[in-house]
Amino acid sequence: MIQIKPILLSVLVLAGCQSNNQDPFLDIGRTEAPSLFKNLIENIEIESLGGINPKTGLDIIDSSTIRININFTVDELLNDDDWKVTIRPSFQPDFHWSPHLTPTDSHIVPQHVFRAPAMIMTEKVNNQRLAVFPELRSIAASGPKWYMDLNAENNEMILGWSKSKVQEHVLYVKEGGTVYKPDVYNFSFYIKASNTLDQTKNPWRDILAFYWDSFGEKLYKKREPLGTIDLEKYVDHTYQWAFQDWKGVVWQEFELKGKKVGAPTFIVNVSQSPNYEKPPFEREFKSIWNQAWFSSLRSASGLFRYAKRKRDTLLMEKAIMTKELALLFPQENGFFPGIIATKMKDTTVEGSTFRKSKGWDTHYFGNSNRNPFMNPTQIEGIHWGNPDDSPYHILDMSWTANQMLLWYMDLEKDPRLLDYAITYAEQLLELQDKKGYFPGWISVRTHEPMGILDQSPETAMSATFLFNAYKTTKNTKYRDAALKAIDILIKEVVPVGRWEDFETYWSCSSYGNIDLVNKKIGRNNMFKQNNLSTFWTSEALYEAFQITGQQKYLDHGQVVLDELLMTQATWQPPYMYVKTFGGFGVMNADAEWNDARQSLFAELIIKYGKELGSKEYVQRGLAALRASFVMMYCPENPQTKTQWESKHPHFGKEDYGFTMENYGHNGTTSKDGLGIGDFTIYDWGNGAASEAYGRIRDHYGTDFMIDKNP
Template structure:
């Protein structure tokens, strides 16, 4: 028998002012714990199920942390579109955090984005954090858990409802959820604190809870991968420069100078095993942009070639350096990509996108911007230029002292200083012709990248003007960005997730009291703050840097969901309005997490950094990743050993997954995938030594 259950107006009200404590595993919440919870929670409302009240138990598992368990025996199949637990705080928070936006009453935070699921509220004196019991979620193989946060109504929600993808990528409730006969269970943890840490860092306790309870245990068991990462690095380079060399490696001349680099993107139709015709996904190009950085990947190739004595690969790395040095300038500002003209050809009645070849090349900039999709017309992006110039300085300091790299970077720095605003920020974009600041992101955390670049230049030149400009910019970011979590950058609005681009920029989403946020901004800022600390020895930069890093780590997976059929531990999402797991940015984040672990002498960060590094290779198609390999072959059955090394930049991007290949993509961006992951590993080996990795992981 199926019974339709209407849950609105049929809730069980558990008011803590008159709370009945149920036994759970032989323990009960103490009177002190009950009294303290009253300072944080006004009431908890639990929906009835088929007109009956579930059993609710509370267990204090440590000071400030209470486990709530809800259960009931279900005798019939029940149609329950939406079942909720609503928690009403006993105070009025001024800071809210959730892993995803739910901008309307129809939206929810679906379990698809439960990487480190928590709802955090604080009024700078009290902090209330609610964390779903993901052990229960996994053990029941639930497909319908969700969270929600309504800041104006001062209510947070955990519940069960089917979800559907709405905008790219938000989630809405949909009908069709059912409870089947058997034991219904649901649960969550309440973290309630009122000490100094509430003001200083609202994320640290939740992160520690996640890592101690779930992450560290899985890391100790060898997740997300185990074994020598050199195998993955070899797959990356064998793929790019041997089995897929004709498709990936681009070599040509600029004004009589030979240059080369892997192409921006290739897809499955370019596989040597693909049975059909090649259809290129985007215009053939090479980028030096904050995502797709050919110079970054080349530095990793240089390190590997130097370590292994491979002259062929060393030559290719140097050809990519020569290409970067060939990018033309306008008053010190320089272009970010080189591309070819494309054409559509018709073969047997079907159309295919093809390049016209490098003789049709042109210079341009990233088309991920608010102004145009045409790379040739795209404005100069200071973020991209500061990143490329920073990479030139790192190459100069760590690989070879090619003075051209230093000169190129310093020429750019002089121009950068001239456009710094009086308030400390740097512009977002400059007009291609006038070089004047444009209208977007002129007071954004993108300025943090220029801070790191200028401090790196200061360390080489001892020129105080670079240090002064950097600290001025950092102070602006610390004042205007970090306290409210305004993590807005080019990717937040002008990449694939464009929801809010018209009316959210610079504004909080009212219902959640949060900005649309991207963790890339958090990374640049945490990195810049660490650089400021090293340059000044002022502890404030390290403390705020840790807080910023911790907000970044709230987007890192700390468990293995049953609905993610590949290894997830250590991998990162992207923003609070998108669906990725194991995104390629984790390879960029890994060393910074390790650096904070070393500076703060906290093993959790070291383990998180190493898990991020290992997660960087999880998406690779190769025998070392049997779970991932199975997903690739489910999606693309023609894949064979020649494709080992092919690697999508993330998993589950569209907000949906299954065990039959849904969530697997169809392209590889070498500079934001396998080449980037290999670079991170090679850099960390150079900085820490391979023994560090082996000893840290071997001790678990």
């Protein structure tokens, strides 16, 4: 084993080889390292590879960044299941960050989730920070698989080579079987060191800038991930698919309380394609959602913009029908459900049983079944609850009421939207606790908080809604309640990264939902985290700054935004078989790339860019918007199209527009279609992306969208 001692970093000292009768002090480099690294690094240990000692070198990038290069020459076939480098700080950190959880010594952060990979340790009293991250150029598609591992308990940051396999959904554990053929193997990584307050308060900013300068801006200037294609073509595909080619499956139209209403259904799958020759089936209950993920009202606002732009009266009628449906969700003392659904029945066709809708005559109202109070029903191995016995979710109601205010402010002054939202706002104020939080879920019957996530960053969505309620009514009680909410998030959530929300534990990634809520994973000193929480919080902080003009809100907002941006892909990995640049992941215990939330995030990133005068943020926001269309099946996406057809060969022209919500969801990919899913959620896929495009185009203009001078 090689040990690099910082006091002798200028000569890169070898140690620990006595058992092999080797000199423990071998001169392997003579580059003088900045003194900052000697002060902050206790040691660096480099293992031999199957008994082969490496050649190492040190490059100084700048006064706060070094690169360590490790090379092995393998002359004959060898096996080494787990080779690694271990970096130990000389200080005791009080904050840790890694892109993925490694709760045991067997778990690792595999290269599959390397979007902007880094491990960070900071100590706030003396403003000490170390960040370690791979040189992405040294990762090859066919070479040994990289990994990282942050062990807070042992004060170690580890990088290495090892195969991995998925365990839980989605964590990774080491797997044996790595074989090294005769060749030269290169392994390089960076270390950033700092002892300034700025880098401790925002430990992500310089890492993000480094990745953007190294990879992101170059890819952006090449017009990645979509090239020079006009995004309007993707929007055209979306609406052609939803309202023409797949109309009979996607568009739902019925009468409710004497009014004709309609919206695209919650979810469809590949078996419902007009090109599918076997009997189709429905993956989940037929429904229409107005929820923080799946928002038919948000998608309808995009359709409204498109119909107005194209002067399409039929599509405008559909957008208005969806608005009317949202207004008919019944309010009880201001609170209202998030779902309208139909009863389902089992139907047997050719010996197979399928679930089918009984039709909208059997409709009922309910709430999102992604919650901790579920009476589970298994769907394709996932246990979801029943919407008709799910509680009210404050987040979902605040989200939908906010969408009503945005429609009112941006699209048309329909007073019913304002009345509905303000009726809810009055009841929401009654739920704010003494600290400033709004609860997670409340009982449909008693309207009392239900005790889980009663003090969480979901509160930020209610704050943003109340800021907009203040904008539309000028009633200061809404502003004051929102600021109280934001102030407690700054105090209690932001500093420790407690990014817990409904998706963190009660989506497909259920790891920790029994024993980790409001608790850190000890080995990582981190909470299980989801980036919807960082988005809502950075959005609310931006609104707080706009309303108050207080710089502290913008400063905190940028910190939270940068933590969010650590989940954005700033490069194109050679082992991903669709374009990934600009797309987002989800959480530190899941594996997707190009997740549909990137269309939700795009404009906020642009807003911060405009406010801060940052070209990087503006480019990141536009890259996120473009990435929102990457997973669409259409000729404009030849790589993606090939992947779709590898997985679903029945796809054809009538399926152009079909858009899976993400890529690599189960933690693996291949050139043969592994990583491609089998469903589309219009309100969390093509419809959502098209809404974001229309909104950003309307707010900033067509020239901004194409960025003529990238």
